[in-house]
Amino acid sequence: MKDSTNRPLRLGTRRSALAMAQSGQVAEAVRELTGRPVELVEITTYGDTSREHLAQIGGTGVFVSALRDALLAGDIDFAVHSLKDLPTAQPESLTLAAIPVREDPRDALIARDRLTFEELTADPDRVARIGTGSPRRMAQLNAWARALGRHIETVPIRGNIDTRIGFVEKGELDAVVLAAAGLTRIGRIDEAAQLLSPDVVLPAPGQGALAIECRAGHTAQDAALVATLAELDDPDTRAAVTAERSLLAALEAGCSAPVGALADLSPSSRLRSSRGGPEAGEQAVTELHLRGVVGTTDGSTLVQLSTTAHVPASPDETSVPQQLGRELAAEMLAKGAAGLMGERAL
Ligand SMILES: NCc1[nH]cc(CCC(=O)O)c1CC(=O)O
Numbered sequence: 001m002k003d004s005t006n007r008p009l010r011l012g013t014r015r016s017a018l019a020m021a022q023s024g025q026v027a028e029a030v031r032e033l034t035g036r037p038v039e040l041v042e043i044t045t046y047g048d049t050s051r052e053h054l055a056q057i058g059g060t061g062v063f064v065s066a067l068r069d070a071l072l073a074g075d076i077d078f079a080v081h082s083l084k085d086l087p088t089a090q091p092e093s094l095t096l097a098a099i100p101v102r103e104d105p106r107d108a109l110i111a112r113d114r115l116t117f118e119e120l121t122a123d124p125d126r127v128a129r130i131g132t133g134s135p136r137r138m139a140q141l142n143a144w145a146r147a148l149g150r151h152i153e154t155v156p157i158r159g160n161i162d163t164r165i166g167f168v169e170k171g172e173l174d175a176v177v178l179a180a181a182g183l184t185r186i187g188r189i190d191e192a193a194q195l196l197s198p199d200v201v202l203p204a205p206g207q208g209a210l211a212i213e214c215r216a217g218h219t220a221q222d223a224a225l226v227a228t229l230a231e232l233d234d235p236d237t238r239a240a241v242t243a244e245r246s247l248l249a250a251l252e253a254g255c256s257a258p259v260g261a262l263a264d265l266s267p268s269s270r271l272r273s274s275r276g277g278p279e280a281g282e283q284a285v286t287e288l289h290l291r292g293v294v295g296t297t298d299g300s301t302l303v304q305l306s307t308t309a310h311v312p313a314s315p316d317e318t319s320v321p322q323q324l325g326r327e328l329a330a331e332m333l334a335k336g337a338a339g340l341m342g343e344r345a346l
Helices: 017-034 059-072 135-148 161-169 180-185 220-232 235-250 319-334 337-342
Strands: 009-013 038-042 078-082 094-098 107-111 128-131 152-155 175-179 210-215 259-267 285-295 302-312
Touching: 009 017, 009 059, 017 038, 017 078, 017 161, 017 180, 017 210, 017 220, 059 078, 059 094, 059 210, 094 220, 107 161, 107 180, 128 161, 135 152, 135 259, 135 285, 135 302, 161 175, 175 180, 210 220, 235 259, 235 285, 235 319, 259 319, 285 319, 285 337, 302 319, 319 337
Parallel strands: 009 038, 009 078, 128 152, 128 175
Antiparallel strands: 078 210, 094 210, 107 175, 259 285, 285 302
């Protein structure tokens, strides 16, 4: 979209180091794509000013609503969100024009003396104190400790990334758990002692992915912007996060619920079966693998399941991932997931 007016595009962003970093990167990509200047417009959200726990102020949606208000008011042209902070219900008047290639979705451990979780918990006389405000992380860290026959204390904290790492730097906590993607974006991933395997700790649905949101084409200009930004979309990332968010939505869990999910796409080694012998009917098939977990925050009970579907390579539509998420949610609910999510122990 080479707009003859060359009016700057206005990108609404929160002021945190993480938000500024990810908005800055998207702004650069949009400048390259459109040849137009992109202006960052800082928006303060309730989630940035409140000291309350996220679970008490209605979950991570609080970070998003001020940006959406600014979009609807026409104060900005587009916004960049961490996808994991976006509520699963999409307002009709707005659209996710692009979900770019995902960063590392894993959680990372930042610990004193760069110890790993196994090292940190090895001394039975010293119970490791690990900070996280996320019931999902608490549940899986506690389950991991239990599986190792060790004891930890999870300490509810919140604040921006620098604040949370500060608890370890000041010696107030032994470790904190943060999203690797956030650390990478603000240039601090080297400080991670350990990247937590999804076999042990599943990330939040959508973790590591960004969403570029704009008005859903009310005007010709809006429609043109949606079409342009779509060039930044990565269909594989969109398929994966669609499955994860579909699972979350079908569990009817809020964004602060103890739910982890991770989908990945891989070329299938399996070929579509055919009657014409081994060579006939060969077809490129992509496998979408979805894992989900729900647990009590004390880690005593986890419901963890996975499932796989075959999808056409680089799917343009998201009905297969949607369906896969709903199916896995139904299986998890049948195994008692709802009872575990009801628990509120922060
Ligand atoms: N809940 C806050 C939040 N939202 C997105 C990220 C990290 C970046 C990402 O997942 O894309 C973080 C920080 C964290 O969980 O450590």
